[in-house]
Amino acid sequence: MKRLNGVHVPHKKYTAIMTPVHLPTPDLVIIPMSMHIGAPAKPVIKAGDHVKAGQLLAEAVGFVSSPVYSSVSGTVIKLDEMRMSNGQKVPAVIIETDDLQTVDENIHPPVIESKEDFLKAVRDSGVVGLGGAGFPAAVKLTVKEDARVDYLLVNGAECEPYITSDTRTMLDNSDLVMQAAELVRKYLNIPKVVFGIEENKPECIEVFRRLCEEKENMSVCSMPALYPQGGEKVLIYNITGREVPEGKLPLDVGCIVMNCTSLAAIAKYVNTGMPLIEKCVTVDGSAVRYPQNVITPIGTPVKDLFTFCGGFRSEARKMLYGGPMMGIALSDPDLPVLKSTNAVLAFDEKDSILPEPTACIRCGTCVSHCPMRLAPLEIERAFQLKKPEILEKQKVNLCMECGCCAYGCPAKRPLVQVMKLSKSMLREYQNRKKQEQEKLAAKEAEK
């Protein structure tokens, strides 16, 4: 079967062989109420309250939302607003830890006897898309009765350089991943489960091949080590051959995609009742002295992780949430580890400064690299000429900002930035067009 395009990025999975270590309880955690797509959770505690690990801090508001739990035991200092890495201001709970990590005594495994019980458990677990998207897992699994789901695709591609936290989940918690995959399969009545793992992780493939041996409806798909295999649409196409149409969801083509770490977190809640309060985070990058995987309470300031990993070997000039292809640069080392944080990276001067862009030579490398078969060079030109109608024709909204175009560009054009700006230019244009049409329709109605 023909697979989608991509780029060969350096793997740099140095930490893959290291068993994750636990971070000592930090002095302070900052837990944002919005670590998911949807409405921010509503705090149920107040300043001065004593909280225990696993205790509910904030409840989900509405359907597309997710509850937030305390990752430590300690005292709530204050409820404050904080600025996230994307510039948004969100409410956050700041807790001073007591270093005891007393576990909430109300924690006990949920009773699951039906699909409704299971979905409630997923919702209560606080699990969101841990691959980075942060979409509430329970919402993803709430499927209309008449919808046909053919595949549960477990995303173990982990195609970003450096990051190995999913690899560790697949090796250390393979039983949890299997258990949750089986639960989802059972309660949603899905005929096929496929584990998509990049071939640069042969030991993970091996483990899941063995686990799948006796299950006729489960299999492993060894995917090429070609970034971005872990992109949802790429994963779906390369495993099932199905294309997710513009503006549609995987469910519209009969697929549910779940990250392997999300599944493990759901299974943990089902078994113990302990919600998602800690994450395995890869700490790496050229500035970090001792790169390793660290099991971290959610809300831990990023700088604590670097300190724990021996500090910096050279001055850190750039810090990232996530991998170098799609990761977000941090302006502030006090920003906390979120539910969906799978890595924090720090780079020295040499790796932080991007090369200066030169004129586009129209070589077409971006076109041949784009997994979505877009033409980034035409989109950039349309953006420069301020032609939103061409952006629409060139399907800029299909872009998932994976960065293949910019990575391969010999002229070092900042193409992802252009894609983001082009999308908002197109959005404005479409809104304007809609308003004009509405005005016209209103006038017609008056007549």
Place this chain on the structure above:
Amino acid sequence: MSNYIVSASPHIRDRVTSQRIMLDVIIALVPALIAAITVFGLRAALVVFVCVATCVLAEFIWQKLMKKTVSVGDLTAVVTGILLAYNLPVNIPLWQAMVGAVVAIIVVKQLFGGVGKNFANPAITARIVMFLAFSVSMTNFVSVDGVSSATPLALITAGRIEELPSLTNMLLGVRGGCLGETSVIALVIGGVYLICRKVITWHTPVVYLATVFVFTLLLGQQPVYQVMSGGLMLGAIFMATDYVTTPYTAIGKVIFGLGAGILTVIIRVYGSYAEGVSYSILLMNILTPYINRIRVRLPVGGARA
């Protein structure tokens, strides 16, 4: 406020640069330069030097005067200079070569916005301008011994088949013609190098050459000589693969090669000129924006939207 660098993803980039690509093209053109000096003498090197120097200088002065960023370091002007020189007879007066170089850089490239913005290949367009302006010196071809001689294409057109050089001489480049176009072996070595370095793909050169071969075969026009004569090898490998002025999709490259091949044969066989490579590539340059719109495979998820 911290002093951390914040930038849009991706935070890593591939090593390849535009400059490195142009350097590869220059390296690929070296075998043909060696062949030219061997066949036509040291004056070939002088013509190449004058063209390159004029191109680089013209670009530098223009960008200074226009208060633009000087970009001669990207080596594109060097490539244009070499290609223009390769398209000239070895005895071209140097001032004429300089006029050609200025036309290529200023008129064809910079007036349209500089590198990446020109729609026509600068070297080819300048050659055509020179061909019309200096027709006598542009068709004054000499053979190895310095005596004026007809090119193989002129011989085919005139029906003097028996006077054609041997195939060995055609491969080595021992024949009348422009200084960089004669040695088939040297040009093919350069082409293979570019394909191995992934600077170009096989599509355009192979389709272009195959089209000329098939059509001249059908018309009974000495297909083997046709493919090796004139500027076809140079054009197919180095000019029809120019990034800026030719399609960037695989299907586009095939269409470009096919179109240029058909036009070349038509001009060579039915036109009043013996040679047609420059005109066909220029004509296809003009069609390139339209060819780029042809897509075999639509964006993923774009078809049913």
